[in-house]
Amino acid sequence: xxxxxxxxxxxxxxxxxxxxxxxxxxxxxxxxxxxxxxxxxxxxxxxxxxxxxxxxxxxxxxxxxxxxxxxxxxxxxxxxxxxxxxxxxxxxxxxxxxxxxxxxxxxxxxxxxxxx
Amino acid sequence: xxxxxxxxxxxxxxxxxxxxxxxxxxxxxxxxxxxxxxxxxxxxxxxxxxxxxxxxxxxxxxxxxxxxxxxxxxxxxxxxxxxxxxxxxxxxxxxxxxxxxxxxxxxxxxxxx
Numbered sequence: 290x291x292x293x294x295x296x297x298x299x300x301x302x303x304x305x306x307x308x309x310x311x312x313x314x315x316x317x318x319x320x321x322x323x324x325x326x327x328x329x330x331x332x333x334x335x336x337x338x339x340x341x342x343x344x345x346x347x348x349x350x351x352x353x354x355x356x357x358x359x360x361x362x363x364x365x366x367x368x369x370x371x372x373x374x375x376x377x378x379x380x381x382x383x384x385x386x387x388x389x390x391x392x393x394x395x396x397x398x399x400x401x402x403x404x405x
Numbered sequence: 406x407x408x409x410x411x412x413x414x415x416x417x418x419x420x421x422x423x424x425x426x427x428x429x430x431x432x433x434x435x436x437x438x439x440x441x442x443x444x445x446x447x448x449x450x451x452x453x454x455x456x457x458x459x460x461x462x463x464x465x466x467x468x469x470x471x472x473x474x475x476x477x478x479x480x481x482x483x484x485x486x487x488x489x490x491x492x493x494x495x496x497x498x499x500x501x502x503x504x505x506x507x508x509x510x511x512x513x514x515x516x517x518x
């Protein structure tokens with residue numbers, strides 16, 4: 290496997306379910322990101338991790354819970370979601386953060402989430 | 406704060422037409438500039454980038470020149486193909502953004518045969 294992979298690619302869940310999205314990067318990067326992409330809205334940065342430590346949390350509701358057990362893996366745990374949370378969730382990685390020249394982000398294919 | 410403004414879409418062109426997608430930015434420092442492309446049903450892919458004024462990024466026939474005097478990074482291609490249909494995102498990063506990407510809203514490009 291190369292690049293950034295995400296599983297599952299599609300997920301349908303009810304509002305009372307608990308599910309997790311998984312992201313894995315095979316690039317040796319130190320930083321990982323979760324984005325939300327909704328129709329007709331700009332790309333929203335949700336969480337940023339650097340060396341397994343969360344460095345940014347952009348006012349995301351607590352029903353989204355990230356986890357970064359190591360620099361290659363990133364999870365997004367979901368519980369009691371709302372229909373408006375339906376979107377494409379994108380994972381990305383970059384070599385580092387906060388340093389010029391390490392800022393190019395590489396994206397996975399995304400998980401298309403539908404909340405019923 | 407930093408920001409990126411892209412022309413609104415969709416942009417609809419015929420095959421082999423010349424393409425320009427405008428992107429302008431606001432930044433206090435000396436940002437790096439990026440174009441990403443998102444094909445239907447996929448994630449974003451880096452298309453090209455430029456890290457200093459007057460640099461030209463190029464890839465797959467697309468070009469963009471970093472113009473500091475006009476704070477622009479317009480994307481161009483001389484002859485588009487149906488396979489270029491996608492959403493194109495302009496982005497920047499600099500010290501003020503802590504080198505995280507600041508994104509434009511995206512421009513949808515539709516190429517008709």
